[in-house]
Amino acid sequence: MFERLTAARRTAHSSASAAIDWIDDQGFFLQVIDQAPINVMVCDAETLVIRYANAASLHTLKSIEHLLPVTSDRIVGSCIDVFHRHPAHQRAMLADPANLPHRARIKLGQDYLDLFVTALMVKGAYKALLLTWSVATQEVRTADRFEREVKGAVQSLGQTVPELGQTASILDDASTDAASQARNAAEASRRLADTTDLIARHGGDVANVADKTQESVAATNRHVADLKAAANDINTVTDLIRSVAEQTNLLALNATIEAARAGEAGRGFAVVAAEVKALAAQTATATGDIASRIAQVGRHTDTVMAAITEMERETVRLRAATDAISGAVENQSGSTKEARQAIESLLAMSERTQEAAKSLTALGDGITQEVAALDKVTSIFLEDVRRK
Numbered sequence: 001m002f003e004r005l006t007a008a009r010r011t012a013h014s015s016a017s018a019a020i021d022w023i024d025d026q027g028f029f030l031q032v033i034d035q036a037p038i039n040v041m042v043c044d045a046e047t048l049v050i051r052y053a054n055a056a057s058l059h060t061l062k063s064i065e066h067l068l069p070v071t072s073d074r075i076v077g078s079c080i081d082v083f084h085r086h087p088a089h090q091r092a093m094l095a096d097p098a099n100l101p102h103r104a105r106i107k108l109g110q111d112y113l114d115l116f117v118t119a120l121m122v123k124g125a126y127k128a129l130l131l132t133w134s135v136a137t138q139e140v141r142t143a144d145r146f147e148r149e150v151k152g153a154v155q156s157l158g159q160t161v162p163e164l165g166q167t168a169s170i171l172d173d174a175s176t177d178a179a180s181q182a183r184n185a186a187e188a189s190r191r192l193a194d195t196t197d198l199i200a201r202h203g204g205d206v207a208n209v210a211d212k213t214q215e216s217v218a219a220t221n222r223h224v225a226d227l228k229a230a231a232n233d234i235n236t237v238t239d240l241i242r243s244v245a246e247q248t249n250l251l252a253l254n255a256t257i258e259a260a261r262a263g264e265a266g267r268g269f270a271v272v273a274a275e276v277k278a279l280a281a282q283t284a285t286a287t288g289d290i291a292s293r294i295a296q297v298g299r300h301t302d303t304v305m306a307a308i309t310e311m312e313r314e315t316v317r318l319r320a321a322t323d324a325i326s327g328a329v330e331n332q333s334g335s336t337k338e339a340r341q342a343i344e345s346l347l348a349m350s351e352r353t354q355e356a357a358k359s360l361t362a363l364g365d366g367i368t369q370e371v372a373a374l375d376k377v378t379s380i381f382l383e384d385v386r387r388k
Contacts, residue, residue, distance in 0.1 A: 067109040111137040
């Protein structure tokens with residue numbers, strides 16, 4: 001667009017140069033230039049005195065005449081130096097038509113002017129300068145604001161990208177550590193589950209042993225009770241034998257007395273009575289010994305029954321403890337399973353976080369490239385705006 005505008009201006013200036021003589025003779029073409037909506041001035045090539053300013057120039061100059069040493073109605077007849085604080089450079093450049101056309105942007109106070117100067121040739125001689133110009137203050141301020149806001153935002157974004165990459169790197173490291181710890185925790189949970197299963201199996205074995213022990217204790221207790229009952233029965237028989245021995249001894253005593261009364265005729269009967277008495281005494285002694293031993297068996301039986309009863313109570317407590325352990329192991333097994341599932345979920349989440357961190361890093365790299373490209377385009381745009 002700039003090239004087309006430049007070409008159009010050059011064509012217009014060339015046409016104006018070719019028709020300069022016609023302008024002198026034809027007020028119509030001068031009227032066209034005077035009414036054109038662009039700022040046009042013509043300066044003497046030798047003195048650089050402004051010889052002509054169209055209506056648009058005079059109107060625009062009115063808005064900035066506070067920046068000039070002359071008022072807008074006195075601009076025609078003034079030297080072009082009024083636009084420059086140090087005009088020596090401009091004079092040297094404009095003295096040679098080979099330097100033209102020339103584009104420049106000058107600062108006038110707080111405002112900016114865009115100037116485009118071409119040479120007007122009359123029959124091959126450098127006679128005048130055609131100056132088209134415009135106030136570019138708004139464009140400059142827009143460019144400055146664009147640079148502050150847009151390019152500043154681009155630069156801020158560019159500075160943020162490394163932080164994004166650093167955050168992604170930290171996130172990746174943290175997720176890697178979390179994944180490693182989750183794997184370790186999963187392995188520990190697996191070993192705990194195996195141990196819990198082993199305890200559960202052994203707990204079941206202990207429970208079975210406790211049940212069998214309890215059954216054996218109950219059977220033993222019944223056998224001991226039967227033994228005690230048999231001892232009691234023997235004791236009863238022993239009492240009966242003792243009673244019989246006492247009665248036999250009494251009969252033997254009576255027989256001895258009667259044999260003594262019989263004299264010589266009862267001597268043989270007396271011998272038999274003595275033997276019966278001796279046998280009754282032995283029977284009484286044996287019966288006492290049996291009773292004593294049966295009493296001792298009874299005491300031992302009571303001791304064994306007490307021990308068996310205690311063993312039965314311990315077996316019951318063992319069974320209760322085994323049931324409690326089995327319940328706890330079952331609960332632990334459920335908790336271990338839930339913990340393992342949670343750990344596996346955490347591991348999956350950590351892996352997804354790692355993938356997200358990698359994607360974030362790739363996104364940061366892409367943003368870096370886009371920011372660099374946008375910064376380049378912005379710089380080119382600002383150069384184009386300010387060059388105009």
